Amino acid sequence: MSLNITNVSKTYKGGLWKNGTQALCDVDFTLNNGKTLALIGQNGAGKTTLIKCVLNLLYPDKGKITFDESEIELLIKNGELGYMPESMRFPDMITLKEYVSDLMDLRGKKFGDYQERFNELVDKFYMTPHINKVFSKYSKGTMKKAAFIQAILHNPKLLVLDEPTDGLDPVSRRILLNEVTKIKQSGGTVIITTHILSDLQIVADEVIVLQKGVLIKHSQMNEIKGSLDDWYIETLLKNGGLENL
């Protein structure tokens, strides 16, 4: 029971005057269910591309991605995938409850069955005053919390979080990480990317470092001695990824 990523490569096509860019090159790893994987790397390393390939939003040129030996499409069909994009804006004139209700419908689930959990999450993230406000009135941080709530409300089997803590206050960050831990404890598999490495030490079981689309290191978190920042910099130095440091 796992997420299998087998030799995935992806090149963004160039135009008439521009060469293509290789974003991923033979990325290959397995993540067991109930584990949290941290994807780290510099800007443009291929983290978001890999995530989008996993989510079926981008199509790899080569390789295969399966979850529990089935296509990711089956996971989406069963409404068992949760995704929080790095940046997004919800439709301006809709409230969070209306949006989440529609989304649960699209996932083939009844919002009523999750109403209690929804109220609990809204309360936990101090979102109660915003419950009847339309999204156009949300701040960046509130929008981020709303994006997280929609991603985890249905207790997905696979949860993908792209820079979830970026722009959040320290309290909300900690609450978010606690919720990720709960999803993991209930058997959910989580992929998380962030540049705030201290967050990863709280939730992640495994770490993958991507450099220019290549997987240069895959380690268990408990194998890393000392701070994750130092380990990361050291890994990049060993692989020639920090010429300007």
Added chain:
Amino acid sequence: MNKVIKYKLNYLLSNKLILIFSAILFLLLNFNALSSGVLTSVGSAINIEAKYQLLFNNYLVVSVVYGLIMAIFLGSSIVGPDAQTGNIQVILTSYHSRTKYFIGTFLAVLIYSTVIQILLFINIYLLMLIFKVPYLWSDILVGFTQNYLNMLVAMSVTGLASIFIKGHGSAFVGLLAYTYYNVYEYNALPFINSSLPFNIAQYRNILGNFFPISYFMAPSYTEPSTIAYFKFTPIIPNIYIYQILYIALILVLSCVFFNRKEI
């Protein structure tokens, strides 16, 4: 697919811009129909046929323009706005079929447009009732059927463009197509006609195949020669069948492109 339709209708109904846009165009439509003759004719010696002609003609001409602009705007909301905000990423990871998503959103804007068409229909009926003009069902039904199919043509083309252009930017493609129609149908842009060594309208039957919009003139008061002059015949002689096939083809192409589209 019902879930997608519900989601999109919620979006459309919550979008105040679309509601305000609809309301303003409705007001303009009535203002034009009323101000351009009928009001001045009330109480005068103008005959009933002329009254009907003025009211119906003015209303229908504007409602064709109205319908097309509305269809272009609604068509541009099929994929574009969700792609611009990034919301489409969440939608497509929550709903498994891109084909059903596209068709569902198309049907949602179609339902929205149908409601507008019904309101237009009631509107003209009330106008004719108020000004005591005979209500010729045959003319009006033909007019609204043509208007409806024209809207669908414009909506499908703009919907296809909305896969590639974020926000409501694809409305620009719809407006270009509408301009193209005006050029081949009426030579509406004089500088184009005067700069060409031939009359572009003589190629109407060829050009019209690429954006088939049917021009309507009520047969009960229009000279047959005028109808014949503006008549456009695509490669399939029946324009209705041609328009339906055209819309189906554009929808199939849209689904193919949307399935291949990387988000």
